[in-house]
Amino acid sequence: MNTLGVTLVLGLLLGVWAQTNIERPQCDSPEAEEAALVAQDYLNAEHTQGYKFALNRIEDIKIYTKPDGDKTYKLEVELLETDCHVLDPTPLVNCTVRPKMMTAVEGDCDVVLKRVGGVLTVTAFKCKTEESTEDICLGCSTLLPLNDTTALDFVHKSLASFNNFNENVTYAVFEVGRMSSQVVSGGLVYLAEYVVVEANCTEDPCVPLNDAMAARGICTAKGSSIAHSVNCQMFLTMMPVIDANVVDVNSTVAVTNSTSAVAPALPPMVHVHTGSLSPKLGLRYHKLTTLHNPELSGLLSAESTESDEVVPVAPGVANSTAPADAGSDSSNSAEVPVVVKKRDVPIVPVVPAPAVVDPIAVVPVCPGRKRFF
Known part of the structure; x- marks a missing residue:
């Protein structure tokens, strides 16, 4: 049968x-x-x-x-x-x-x-x-793992510089998109792209706002932890919010669209949002849904x-x-x-x-x- x-x-x-x-x-x-x-x-x-x-x-x-x-x-x-x-x-x-x-x-x-x-x-x-x-x-930038500790420290420092000269809103890292390094005549240079979201920094560390209307944007940073440039664009307007060329973390920064030359105190260090990162060590990019x-x-x-x-x-x-x-x-x-x-x-x-x-x-x-x- x-x-x-x-x-x-x-x-x-x-x-x-x-x-x-x-x-x-x-x-x-x-x-x-x-x-x-x-x-x-x-x-x-x-x-x-x-x-x-x-x-x-x-x-x-x-x-x-x-x-x-x-x-x-x-x-x-x-x-x-x-x-x-x-x-x-x-x-x-x-x-x-x-x-x-x-x-x-x-x-x-x-x-x-x-x-x-x-x-x-x-x-x-x-x-x-x-x-x-x-x-x-030879000499081109090389992608780094998204959990590279030195590169993540560079992301922290560049975001702190961004927040330091942005008086109205403080941002936290929502997602690290890319991190790479490049060898130049002056030494090792880091390049990073990361998404930021408006944050509440009344507590330490800063907490990203769980609000659909919270401002979000993408930042690109280049340099080292003590000397870097940062450029961020918000997704709503895609207009440059700040362009900081940092010579030293304690020195003067050239700020675009700023109304005050007095730099506020550095905000508390924010942590990198890692919930969306792959658990696989060494991953250097975000994969499409498999x-x-x-x-x-x-x-x-x-x-x-x-x-x-x-x-x-x-x-x-x-x-x-x-x-x-x-x-x-x-x-x-x-x-x-x-x-x-x-x-x-x-x-x-x-x-x-x-x-x-x-x-x-x-x-x-x-x-x-x-x-x-």
């Missing part, structure tokens, strides 16, 4: 696979571009730490159309980190992709989308994020997997939309032998095989163009 049941199920699945039309459009076609941009925006919305990512390249696309007209898109995209933090309301088109010499961070994602009522929605994705090691030049909807992970290739941990697919789940890939190479997809065998098995020459054009046999124009590098 069990054997008969399994045979019937397999027969039904083979019937569904045989009826599913598989398209391989060009990676730079309007349909592929539409799906990729929807995936880009969705991935950025899921990414709550670090920086926004911009689409760089569409690497592969398959469209599965079932007899009822439902379409499932399987997409492989390459994204690059920009200089806009996820809290920054600046439109992504106005954000700048980090060049390789500034240690670019790349995200490789597999995304599954469905078109319902003419609207594309993301149902599953799997991403791998890594830093680019190409074109690293996996969404693991029940559909069988539709996603292994190329974008962060680790060896693979979530098993429930029986029949992946097959309800499309056949699962056997690996990251689209040319070795599991659906290829199924479709081809289905049409090659009949030996009787009555079946006009040449009249049926198998879309998966058409050589796709993929991967697509690179938008940046």
Whole structure:
């Protein structure tokens, strides 16, 4: 009885696979571009730490159309980190992709989308994020771990300088975005980017305001603990609030938009908010969300997997939309032998095989163009 049941199920699945039309459009076609941009925006919305990512390249696309007209898109995209933090309301088109010499961070994602009522929605994705090691030049800045104690001390000191000459509001560190070091003629120089939030400093240490209306912004600092420059921009206006060129922590600071030349006392040292940082030691960048909807992970290739941990697919789940890939190479997809065998098995020459054009046999124009590098 069990054997008969399994045979019937397999027969039904083979019937569904045989009826599913598989398209391989060009990676730079309007349909592929539409799906990729929807995936880009969705991935950025899921990414709550670090920086926004911009689409760089569409690497592969398959469209599965079932007899009822439902379409499932399987997409492989390459994204690059920009200089806009996820809290920054600046439109992504106005954000700048980090060049390789500034240690670019790349995200490789597999995304599954469905078109319902003419609207594309993301149902599953799997991403791998890594830093680019190409074109690293001698003397270029090098990313440091986000928990590097010396670099974090530099962040503390630069923020203290910022708060020291900002009379109206005191800020605390909300998240460290990047920290790097560079060897110059004068010695070691630190570069840091960190998000700040308005804080209550009536107690020690300062406590970030738990208020949606609290001012937030991003600061960039360069130098050492005793000599550094700090520039901060609030996300609401994106206008420079202060630009301090610190020669020494006890010396005069040139302040932009300040109405008083008298420097107030240094505020209490604030602590770095570490709740959002990865527990993995040595992490130098914020990763994209790794996996969404693991029940559909069988539709996603292994190329974008962060680790060896693979979530098993429930029986029949992946097959309800499309056949699962056997690996990251689209040319070795599991659906290829199924479709081809289905049409090659009949030996009787009555079946006009040449009249049926198998879309998966058409050589796709993929991967697509690179938008940046």
